[in-house]
Amino acid sequence: MDIYEGLNACPNLERYSDDPIYHTRAVEQQTGIRSNTLRVWERRYNFLNPKRAGNDYRLYSERDVILLRWLKERIDQGMSISEAINLFDHLSKAQQQKVFTTPLKESFIFQVASPQPPTPARASKEETREPQEEPPPRREEEHNVSELIQETALSIADEIVQVAKKRLLNAFRELNDAEAQMILTPLLITYPLEQVCVDLITPTLWEIGELWAAQEITVTIEHFASNFFRGLLTNLFHAAPRPGNVPLILVSCAPGEPHEIPALMLALTLRLHNMRVAYLGQSIESEGLLQAIQQLQPGIVCVSLTIAAHMGNLTSLARQIQKLTTSRPHFIFGGQAFLNYPLFVEEIPGTYLHGTMESIVQQIQSFYT
Numbered sequence: 001m002d003i004y005e006g007l008n009a010c011p012n013l014e015r016y017s018d019d020p021i022y023h024t025r026a027v028e029q030q031t032g033i034r035s036n037t038l039r040v041w042e043r044r045y046n047f048l049n050p051k052r053a054g055n056d057y058r059l060y061s062e063r064d065v066i067l068l069r070w071l072k073e074r075i076d077q078g079m080s081i082s083e084a085i086n087l088f089d090h091l092s093k094a095q096q097q098k099v100f101t102t103p104l105k106e107s108f109i110f111q112v113a114s115p116q117p118p119t120p121a122r123a124s125k126e127e128t129r130e131p132q133e134e135p136p137p138r139r140e141e142e143h144n145v146s147e148l149i150q151e152t153a154l155s156i157a158d159e160i161v162q163v164a165k166k167r168l169l170n171a172f173r174e175l176n177d178a179e180a181q182m183i184l185t186p187l188l189i190t191y192p193l194e195q196v197c198v199d200l201i202t203p204t205l206w207e208i209g210e211l212w213a214a215q216e217i218t219v220t221i222e223h224f225a226s227n228f229f230r231g232l233l234t235n236l237f238h239a240a241p242r243p244g245n246v247p248l249i250l251v252s253c254a255p256g257e258p259h260e261i262p263a264l265m266l267a268l269t270l271r272l273h274n275m276r277v278a279y280l281g282q283s284i285e286s287e288g289l290l291q292a293i294q295q296l297q298p299g300i301v302c303v304s305l306t307i308a309a310h311m312g313n314l315t316s317l318a319r320q321i322q323k324l325t326t327s328r329p330h331f332i333f334g335g336q337a338f339l340n341y342p343l344f345v346e347e348i349p350g351t352y353l354h355g356t357m358e359s360i361v362q363q364i365q366s367f368y369t
Helices: 002-008 024-031 035-045 062-076 081-097 145-150 158-173 177-190 193-213 219-239 261-272 286-296 308-322 336-340 342-347 357-367
Strands: 058-060 248-253 276-279 300-304 330-334
Touching: 024 035, 024 058, 024 062, 035 081, 062 081, 158 177, 158 193, 158 219, 177 193, 177 219, 193 219, 193 261, 193 357, 219 261, 248 261, 248 286, 261 276, 261 300, 261 357, 286 308, 300 308, 300 357, 308 330, 308 336, 308 342, 330 357, 336 342
Parallel strands: 248 276, 248 300, 300 330
Antiparallel strands: none
């Protein structure tokens, strides 16, 4: 998938010259890294070895500049310099071994809410500015996610997932989106997005729902976490490639359905599998959707339902789509509501899909002609 091949790849430094030609000021202008910060990095992490000119000035190569730019990009995404260097070392080894893809693990993409039906009603950079000393080491149980990544194969090990999930929950309790972003960034850079959704984002959302139902977190924290993941997935969706001259897929929530993360995750996954997707968001309005179907003639319409109270709305929408005499798309539906009330599946005209992310995508691809 093109969007993540670039993020996963480390710079191929062998393509660039190793001749020492750039003075420190030139490197600072090309990378945006201050000279005193650069000296601190060299001394502390020993990852560059600039040559010395006759006047004892440091000289850097084109290869050094490319590496520094790559590290600066990682830091701008929320990583520390030590995490960025660890990630570079890890990806360099992985690149040599040609192991950038991993199979998807079991999880459900049409069901992102808590596995149990809810009972109560819900209310609807380090050192890029100034060199600093390293922060004090964390306690032994508070492992660094990037360090675990460096020591683990590219499939996301349970230890990494548990550490990341624990740190995310702590960040959400403090309403600290910057910390949550720093936790997720090395994982998003290292692993395929589908893997992160399956192994970390979905289980974290499940646990948040369970903690809220048990009154161990407030609805404020639940909303903060949901909004964080919604924003993350939305940004990734808009950054993903948009194939043209292929059938259109419409993805939305059922009429009245406010929980959009399952549908958003599905839309993003389909787009990353080179399908043309328009995401319509939460609580779709039936009349407008029918007009869009007749105007745009999509090949597939996918609708997600989490709250069973809106089952009637979804059933009505499906029946109206089936009555279309022209431009009738293949109607696909699924969601948490059908795990709790499976008998409703037979009442809705269309194709009910559930299962792993991989199986859902494969089934939709079979209709995508």
